[in-house]
Each structure stands twice: as C-alpha cells, then as structure tokens.
Amino acid sequence: xxxxxxxxxxxxxxxxxxxxxxxxxxxxxxxxxxxxxxxxxxxxxxxxxxxxxxxxxxxxxxxxxxxxxxxxxxxxxxxxxxxxxxxxxxxxx
Numbered sequence: 001x002x003x004x005x006x007x008x009x010x011x012x013x014x015x016x017x018x019x020x021x022x023x024x025x026x027x028x029x030x031x032x033x034x035x036x037x038x039x040x041x042x043x044x045x046x047x048x049x050x051x052x053x054x055x056x057x058x059x060x061x062x063x064x065x066x067x068x069x070x071x072x073x074x075x076x077x078x079x080x081x082x083x084x085x086x087x088x089x090x091x092x093x
Contacts, residue, residue, distance in 0.1 A: 032056060032063070033087035039065060043084040049073070050088065 008025045033039055033053055041049045051065040054077070061082045067073045 030082055032082050038068070038088040038090070039063075039085045040088050041065070041078075041080055041085045044080065046078050046080060046084075049078065051078070053085075053087075056082070 010023050010025070010028065012021050012023060013019070014021065035053055035055070037053050039051060039053050041047055041051075046065075049065070049067055050069040051067040053063055054066050055064040056062075057064075062079045063082055063085065065078050065080055065085065067076045067078060
C-alpha cells in the first residue's frame with residue numbers, strides 16, 4: 001500500500017486480481033485486529049516494530065503490543081495509537 005503525496009489517498013493492490021485502487025480516506029475506517037494477532041507499527045515512534053496485540057484501552061484508543069521484532073526488543077511492551085498499526089497479512093498457501 002502506498003500513500004499519495006497529499007497524504008489522504010491510499011493506493012491499494014488487490015491480492016487476487018492485482019488491480020490497484022485509489023481510495024480517499026473518507027471511505028476508509030480503522031479496524032482493530034483481534035487480540036493475539038500479529039501486527040506491524042506503521043507510524044510514529046515505534047515504526048517498523050512487529051509484535052502481538054495484547055490489549056486495547058477503549059477510552060484512549062491505545063493498544064498494548066508485545067514486541068517480536070526487532071529481536072533486541074523482543075518481549076518489550078509498547079503502547080501505540082490504534083491508527084498507527086495494522087495486522088500483518090499472512091498468505092494461506
């Protein structure tokens with residue numbers, strides 16, 4: 001997924017067809033992955049960190065993530081806004 005320079009449009013490539021769609025943020029919404037799912041931090045101080053979603057504070061919209069990668073930080077916990085991370089897609093092949 002790429003983001004246009006204006007920062008408000010995402011280019012999304014469909015897995016099966018390979019088609020690329022441009023979607024304005026107006027048509028997107030945040031969906032929080034299930035607890036125990038692998039996630040990757042996409043924005044902010046912990047960008048690039050991979051971990052497991054452990055908890056979510058509904059009042060502050062902050063999630064607790066147990067770090068898996070990088071290995072140097074493995075098992076540390078970080079708190080990240082729900083808009084700053086996404087589940088990691090794993091192919092079922």
